[in-house]
Amino acid sequence: MIRKSEYPRYLQLLKRRPEFSAFTAEQFAELAHVMRVKQLPKGQLLFDQADPRDRFFFVFSGLLRTERIDESGDFTFYSFIPKDKGFPYRGLFHDQEYAYSVNTLTPVEIVSFPMTVFEGLLTENSEVMRRVIVEMGQIINENENQLQTMVTSSASDRVHNALKILSQQMGQPLDDGRILIPYPITLIELSRMAGTTRETAGQVVQRLETAGRVVYEHKRFTFNPYIE
Template sequence: MLQSEDTYRHYLRQLPEFREFTEAEFTKLTHDLNVKTYPKGQVLFDHGDSRQRFYYVIKGVVRLERQDETGNFSFINYVKAIKGFPYRGLYTDADYPYTATALTAITIASVSMTSFEAIVALNPLVTRQVISQMSRLLDQMENRLQKLVTSSATSRVIQALSIFGTDMGEQTPEGDVLIPYPITLIELARLSGTTRETAGQVVTKLEVAGKLTYNKKRFRFDPHDLTI
């Protein structure tokens, strides 16, 4: 296990979110590095749990979800491989602001949140990097809310597909986007705030129109041509 953790330390050190740390800072940050593999559906933490660890997705996708006070509206975000979370609540929140669940099988690394916040505060280059990440996430959330606040279920399903493309998609040589992870129609319905039946009907119409393929639960489409 120690050899495995050393391997992951070396791997993480090469990635953009960790390059600006000094050697001493990175050593301190990863002193209690924890790397684990979880199956699909595993809850990493619940909304309101003590905010003790900063996570970094090595493989797979994590769903972040928060419901409003009525329980009728959920805000959902996705974190794919080579991304960290949570940035929300740094230096201000004692608890996690949402529930994190493995959307797919995942391999995930975590470090002490206390150490992460302390080191970020002392390194201007890392501070700027974190602020940039937070700004990007805020912009992403605002755009997402604007797209999903519509009375048309069909439009919400199409916008949810676009969000999958933004959060998890990979560009193909042909110029369209492939979601390389298995995404169920239930997940699509969950994000779009509709039923599985409605989500399935919209996907079928898009397939018939030649705007999308859905094979082995993997979506492929041109995000600029998702119309019915």
């Protein structure tokens, strides 16, 4: 449980983020009045697909997974939300329900605001609106690239492509040129993202390790230095 006396520290962290830094002092005061900060354990559902879309979130630490099921129930789209990211940007000023469900894959610290307040402040501040549009564009590009690269009949290729996507979206460069994903990603999560079995995902990872392209230790991937 985060005490309200600690909220100013989280507000200062938000002020450093590009999407929030252009809010005025008065607008930050309004956000501070309605904000909530929570610590959530691993494996908790934050909200479900089609729940009322009533709050906007920002991740201070940890990793979350989004899951969207299409109307037929035959296709599921997975993506991840690491720290220093806000969500949901999808459906701003339009949607009444969340378009996907969100679960915590690690313990997380997260702040949230009423969606009506956040959207209202966006309409008052054109610079923040511009930055949010830029962020939305980047998310759209990432999702489109993921869909395009994952459309293949080969399960092994899908696992391979899923690893490339994880490296591009969440990888952190190390001093020796390698790329580290600083979150635990299980083979089950990788297989879900690739739409295949845990066994197939494990076989692909093992082949990449043997080839010296990937190190997988303690559920963390390190790429050496990239996957082709």
